Each structure stands twice: as structure tokens, then as C-alpha cells.
Amino acid sequence: MNTVDTIKQNRSFNNFDEANNISKRNTLYATILTFLTMIVEIVCGYYYNSMALLADGWHMSTHALALGLAFIAYVLSSKYANDFRFNFGTYKIEVLAGYTSAILLVLVALFMAFHSVERILSPVNIAYKEAIWIAIIGLVVNIICAWLLKDNHNHVDSHEHHHLEDINLKVAYIHVLTDALTSILAIIALVAGMFWGINWLDPFMGIVASILISIWAVSIIKQSGTILLDANMKDPVVQEVIDVINSLNQKVRIEDLHIFRVGKGKYGCIVSLSSEEFIDIGYIKKELSIHEELVYISVEIVNTDV
Incomplete structure (x- = not known):
């Protein structure tokens, strides 16, 4: 056995397992559902002049991209799991995807905040009834996606081994949860506007959602960034x-x-x-x-x- 073969044999750890395969499959399903719903919400948001619905649609577009990145990360991790060129395996491909997704969350939060403020300063008429139904559909899709991603999100006792969580799947899961939150806020805002004439609540909810999303995104960036920079000496x-x-x-x-x-x-x-x-x-x-x-x-x- 030559030197290269000996080194390959000594690298016995493989980062891709059956749990990753299940996560990859469920992430693909969630990506497809999210993408289709995104198209419906964006089109209807513009048509019915709902900032909350439009924000939910654009927010969902970044989630479709983030979920797509998560799926690609699983594909690459599996493909190169035993590639000799990767000194310590392909785990950080998944972490890098999570880090990138978190940055996308920050960008969409800024986008939502900007357009929400714009709608507060320049109000438009909203077709509340139609927009509410679209938002409800979006929420249902988010719940389905959350169920798909939650199954493998983290089955490990956090007190015993909290570091076993799948960062890539965790970020995808949080993306779906934030989208569900945006849908809920959109529904609340649209109902309040339709029955009580509180028109300013629609863009205001967009601002609230952007703040919450930013907080979650920063948390994810810190966690994934710590792993990418090998800042593990407090583990x-x-x-x-x-x-x-x-x-x-x-x-x-x-x-x-x-x-x-x-x-x-x-x-x-x-x-x-x-x-x-x-x-x-x-x-x-x-x-x-x-x-x-x-x-x-x-x-x-x-x-x-x-």
C-alpha cells in the first residue's frame, strides 16, 4: 500500500450518513413547495396591492433560494464525502450553505423594512379578501415545509450533545419558521385592515417581521461563522x-x-x-x-x- 492509500485509509470519518439522506430528500420537497408558493404570493401581492403579502412573497423567494442552497450542500457533501482532497471531510460545505442562507435573511429583512416604510409614507388600496386567502395558503405551505424539515432537525438531547445539530438543516428550518411568522403577521394585518380600517398595520407588520428576521439571522451567522472559523476552544x-x-x-x-x-x-x-x-x-x-x-x-x- 502506497503512502496516499495509507492516508486515505486513516481518514475513516465520513460526514454523510442516513440522516443526511433523509434531510436532503425533505429539503428538496420543501424547496419545490416554497418556490411554487413564492410565485403565487408575489404575483398576487402586486395584483392586490398588499405590502404584507408582497413582503411574504419576496421573503419566501429568499427561502426558496436558501432551501435550494441547503439541498445543493447535501448533494455536494454526499458526492465528495470520501474525496481525498478534503482534509477533514465535507461537513463545512453544509455549514457554509447555512452561513450564506443567514446572510440572505439579513438582505431580505432590509428589503422588507425599506418597502414597508415606503408603503407607510405612500399608502395604496389593498384587496383585503383576496390577499388574506393567498396569505393563508402561504401559511399552510410553511407549516407543511416545517413538518418536513423538523423530523430530522434535532433528535439529540441538547444537554448531552448539543453540538450534534445539523446546522444546514437548522437554518433551512428557521427560514421556514420566519416565513410562517411573516404569513401570520400578514394575515393579522390584512384582517385588521379589512374589518377595522387599520390600513397602516399592513406595512407596519412588514417592519416587525424584518426586525425579528434580522435577530434570527444574526444568531445563525454567529453560530455558523464560529464553526467556519474553527472557534471551538470553548466546546x-x-x-x-x-x-x-x-x-x-x-x-x-x-x-x-x-x-x-x-x-x-x-x-x-x-x-x-x-x-x-x-x-x-x-x-x-x-x-x-x-x-x-x-x-x-x-x-x-x-x-x-x-
Whole structure:
């Protein structure tokens, strides 16, 4: 076996599993439903002069794009799961898709806020009855999509292993939830306008939705950005590694330590140690491997004489 084959064999972790396949399928279904509903809402929003409905339609358009990105991320992760060129697997393709989707959320929130303010300053007549029915249809579609994406959203006990969540699916799920929220606000605004003449509530709800969406988007950007930048040194697994090393021998000292994510609930560990006496690298790896989330372990030892 040549050197390249040996390296490939040692990279035993595969980031794509059956749960990912289910998520990929459900994400595709949600994308198709969202895209079709988006077309209906945008066309009807312009036709019936409803800012809340139009905002919901444009908001849904970014969700269709975001869900499409999520699906593509699953496809690429699966295709390149065992590609030698990816040092630590393809997990970050999914995280990158989530990060991009979150940025799209921010952009659509700004778009909604701008046009809502524009409608407050320049009111237009709204065909409330027709717009309400379209908004209800949009809400039903959102509920169906949320159900599709929720099944695999997170089945893991958050107290035990909160880091096992699928970031890509989580962002897709939040996209659908924010769209459902926008639909609900649109329905409230349209009903209030039709029965009580509160016309300003329609664009006002667009502003409220944009604020809530921005808050969620920033949260997602921080979470996915942390993974992309390998800012994982506050994760619980770090202390687990330190505890294992400290339990080995009082004369062993950690000189450098790097922990990084390579998958959902999977981490890589690179540790540099100094020791006053001989200690076997294989033994250290064996002790660290009791933590199943560590799927890649690299150990360097510098022996020092006293």
C-alpha cells in the first residue's frame, strides 16, 4: 500500500450518513413547495396591492433560494464525502450553505423594512379578501415545509450533545419558521385592515417581521461563522481532552492544543505535549479515543530530560 492509500485509509470519518439522506430528500420537497408558493404570493401581492403579502412573497423567494442552497450542500457533501482532497471531510460545505442562507435573511429583512416604510409614507388600496386567502395558503405551505424539515432537525438531547445539530438543516428550518411568522403577521394585518380600517398595520407588520428576521439571522451567522472559523476552544470536548491528558502522568504537560469540528458531533484534535519521561503516543490516542466525538487525533510528544 502506497503512502496516499495509507492516508486515505486513516481518514475513516465520513460526514454523510442516513440522516443526511433523509434531510436532503425533505429539503428538496420543501424547496419545490416554497418556490411554487413564492410565485403565487408575489404575483398576487402586486395584483392586490398588499405590502404584507408582497413582503411574504419576496421573503419566501429568499427561502426558496436558501432551501435550494441547503439541498445543493447535501448533494455536494454526499458526492465528495470520501474525496481525498478534503482534509477533514465535507461537513463545512453544509455549514457554509447555512452561513450564506443567514446572510440572505439579513438582505431580505432590509428589503422588507425599506418597502414597508415606503408603503407607510405612500399608502395604496389593498384587496383585503383576496390577499388574506393567498396569505393563508402561504401559511399552510410553511407549516407543511416545517413538518418536513423538523423530523430530522434535532433528535439529540441538547444537554448531552448539543453540538450534534445539523446546522444546514437548522437554518433551512428557521427560514421556514420566519416565513410562517411573516404569513401570520400578514394575515393579522390584512384582517385588521379589512374589518377595522387599520390600513397602516399592513406595512407596519412588514417592519416587525424584518426586525425579528434580522435577530434570527444574526444568531445563525454567529453560530455558523464560529464553526467556519474553527472557534471551538470553548466546546466541552476541549476540557475532556485536557482532563484525559492531566490524568495520564503529572510529568506530562500540554504545550499546544487545537480542537476543530469535522462533522455533526465529530471533532479533530491536534495536541503537542512535553514529558520528562517516555510515554507512548499510541497509549495517549487510545485514552483520548474513549470520547467518541474525537474521530481524528494527532499527538506530538517532546521528551525533556531533567
